[in-house]
Structures are given as structure tokens and as C-alpha cells.
Amino acid sequence: MPSPLSVVERLDVVTGPFAYVRRLGDRESVDALTKTLDHIVIDRGPEVEADALAIRVLRQRVLVVAFVNNHYAGYVPEAHLRREYRRRLWRAWRARPNPSVLLVYALKCAMHYHQHTMARRMSSGRTPVYNSF
Numbered sequence: 001m002p003s004p005l006s007v008v009e010r011l012d013v014v015t016g017p018f019a020y021v022r023r024l025g026d027r028e029s030v031d032a033l034t035k036t037l038d039h040i041v042i043d044r045g046p047e048v049e050a051d052a053l054a055i056r057v058l059r060q061r062v063l064v065v066a067f068v069n070n071h072y073a074g075y076v077p078e079a080h081l082r083r084e085y086r087r088r089l090w091r092a093w094r095a096r097p098n099p100s101v102l103l104v105y106a107l108k109c110a111m112h113y114h115q116h117t118m119a120r121r122m123s124s125g126r127t128p129v130y131n132s133f
């Protein structure tokens with residue numbers, strides 16, 4: 001299968017007001033390597049970098065929404081939060097089907113996750129407590 005970057009470079013893939021990039025993993029191969037998705041099983045670094053370049057190219061023309069399957073690399077950080085974010089994003093989309101509104105809401109979810117992770121790391125002592133005031 002061609003990479004998203006090669007497709008974006010060769011074809012005019014923009015057919016609507018936003019682009020959707022979806023990366024799926026091979027469930028069978030990841031499940032054969034591990035029973036839990038609490039760590040990275042397959043290093044997809046080079047592929048992710050190529051995907052990021054494709055997203056940058058697309059972003060010059062339209063809003064880009066990206067989705068990565070749990071089995072893509074074998075890591076599901078805070079799966080319960082991700083389910084909640086998906087549920088809330090879907091509810092926001094049904095209420096106001098506008099890609100710009102959805103992008104702002106997705107950024108708010110990302111900021112919440114960042115703050116949640118930072119607070120959890122500081123409370124466990126893995127990182128020092130920072131005062132931004």
C-alpha cells in the first residue's frame with residue numbers, strides 16, 4: 001500500500017472541506033507480540049514522520065483530521081480518556097457539524113490530556129512540580 005505522502009504528492013486528494021488521514025495497524029501481528037497495549041510494540045517512527053509530512057502538505061489547503069488505530073504501534077495511553085474524548089467530539093459534531101468547531105474542540109481535548117498527564121507525572125514524582133506563575 002502506498003504511503004499517504006506518496007498519494008498526496010501524486011494525486012489531487014482534496015475532495016471536500018477537510019481531509020481525513022487514517023492509520024490502521026495489523027491487529028493480528030500486534031496481538032501475537034503482546035497481550036496488553038500498554039507499551040509501544042512496533043516502532044512506526046519513520047512512517048509517522050512521513051505521515052506528518054503528508055499532513056503538512058494537506059494542511060496548506062484544508063483542515064486535516066487524523067486517526068490512529070490502537071493496533072498501529074501497540075500503545076493505548078489512557079484508553080478511558082480517549083473513549084470519552086471520542087464520545088464528546090461526536091456529540092459536538094452532531095450539535096454543530098462544522099469542521100472548525102470540531103477542530104477547536106479537539107484542541108481543547110488535547111490540552112486537557114496534556115494537563116492530565118502532566119499533573120499525573122508531577123503527583124507521582126516522575127517529574128518535578130512546575131510553577132508557571
